[in-house]
Amino acid sequence: MSADFCQILCTGDVHLGRRPSRVPVEDDELSVSHVWERFVETAINRAVDVVALTGDIVDSENQMYEAFGPLERGVQRLLDDGIEIVAVAGNHDHSAFPRLARALDAEGFHLLGPGGHWEHVQVDPRGGGRPVRFVGWSFPQATVLSSPLDDLDVGAADPPTLGLLHGEVGAGEGQYAPIRREALARAPIDAWLLGHIHAPTDHREAGQLQLYPGSLQPLDPGEPGPHGAWLVEVADQDVTAEQIPLATLRYQETAVDVSDCETRDDVEETVLNTLRDGAAEMGEQYPDLRHVAHRLRFEGRTHLHREIEETLREMVGTVRREVDEVAATIERFRLETRPDHDLDELARTDDPPGVLAELLLTLERGDAADERARRVLREASKATRQVHESSRYEPLRRDSETRDPPGREDLRSMLYQQGLLLLDELLAGRD
Numbered sequence: 001m002s003a004d005f006c007q008i009l010c011t012g013d014v015h016l017g018r019r020p021s022r023v024p025v026e027d028d029e030l031s032v033s034h035v036w037e038r039f040v041e042t043a044i045n046r047a048v049d050v051v052a053l054t055g056d057i058v059d060s061e062n063q064m065y066e067a068f069g070p071l072e073r074g075v076q077r078l079l080d081d082g083i084e085i086v087a088v089a090g091n092h093d094h095s096a097f098p099r100l101a102r103a104l105d106a107e108g109f110h111l112l113g114p115g116g117h118w119e120h121v122q123v124d125p126r127g128g129g130r131p132v133r134f135v136g137w138s139f140p141q142a143t144v145l146s147s148p149l150d151d152l153d154v155g156a157a158d159p160p161t162l163g164l165l166h167g168e169v170g171a172g173e174g175q176y177a178p179i180r181r182e183a184l185a186r187a188p189i190d191a192w193l194l195g196h197i198h199a200p201t202d203h204r205e206a207g208q209l210q211l212y213p214g215s216l217q218p219l220d221p222g223e224p225g226p227h228g229a230w231l232v233e234v235a236d237q238d239v240t241a242e243q244i245p246l247a248t249l250r251y252q253e254t255a256v257d258v259s260d261c262e263t264r265d266d267v268e269e270t271v272l273n274t275l276r277d278g279a280a281e282m283g284e285q286y287p288d289l290r291h292v293a294h295r296l297r298f299e300g301r302t303h304l305h306r307e308i309e310e311t312l313r314e315m316v317g318t319v320r321r322e323v324d325e326v327a328a329t330i331e332r333f334r335l336e337t338r339p340d341h342d343l344d345e346l347a348r349t350d351d352p353p354g355v356l357a358e359l360l361l362t363l364e365r366g367d368a369a370d371e372r373a374r375r376v377l378r379e380a381s382k383a384t385r386q387v388h389e390s391s392r393y394e395p396l397r398r399d400s401e402t403r404d405p406p407g408r409e410d411l412r413s414m415l416y417q418q419g420l421l422l423l424d425e426l427l428a429g430r431d
Ligand SMILES: [Mn+2]
Pocket: 056, 090, 091, 092, 166, 176, 195, 196, 197
């Protein structure tokens, strides 16, 4: 192995204390603390030089006691193994992390920039290679309205320099340390290890790596695709990153074409096969994966709208298909099917199915000028807003996916699908 070589295992947004939503709570392997333990083991097994934690490792003060134990145990194991830890605090753990640093009082644990002041530390790789400098800033309280980069005062230095920062990169303003990509790129930093945004991305801006490792374990269906830790390698000023997909859970949007289904049983079989094939394929590609929560999107031409709706209502949350160690469930479904009736033909009459077919054609075209379609959309928007703002659904507004009321395009698609169900009913009555 080259001497000028430093290996870093990076994660952020672990949110210890939180539970992934819409999956069985009794399954311990899906818990965040289980994947955190795997992260610690991975760092030890790979004998990395440094573990970098980019904030929001602990969910919040409410979960402090539940979260603190696994965090402290993991950090202690890393230190016992001789791995240095560099960390910054995020908006969720701005007070939990300084408390951990005080409790541990260990030489190899570096909480950078508590209180919102930039700070740096130099770490020597275990193989005796060139040192790497880490520069970091921690959240002093739960919200920060300005960019922390405004106060960054660090000269270009000889050792390669990595920046650790928690905040909302890409945003001009916001409550969580809004930072522009160009500003990150202008700083004399070779690569940024970031936290706050849960979708993993290894963006490069003007050649500079701006890595969001993303949540270690995905926490809700708004965090689809593979998640895990990132292995970052520093050789001279050259920094590379590679995902190690440690997450045991995956949220996945999956299309199901029902054009060839003739009966309700065909629909059920198609869905079960889709779950089985998905579990087999993903299990092979991702050895740590244990559970896939599917959001099914039905496509194709069919006359089975009502049958799909009824069958899937029974399957959501109850069906579980397992292939080897991977289980697949359905977390939600959505119909984007199209009718196999001839809407143009139906719309020629002015009986109720004819009037409805006309409206469906307008919704299908997305005709914004049509007065009747606009009225229906307006009423749907008013009705969904009232439900959305009702105090009884307040917990849903904390979920990234249900935070905002449905937009115009969502409403149009919901109305279209409900219209198709109604049309099937009306035609069944007429026949
Ligand atoms: Mn955050």
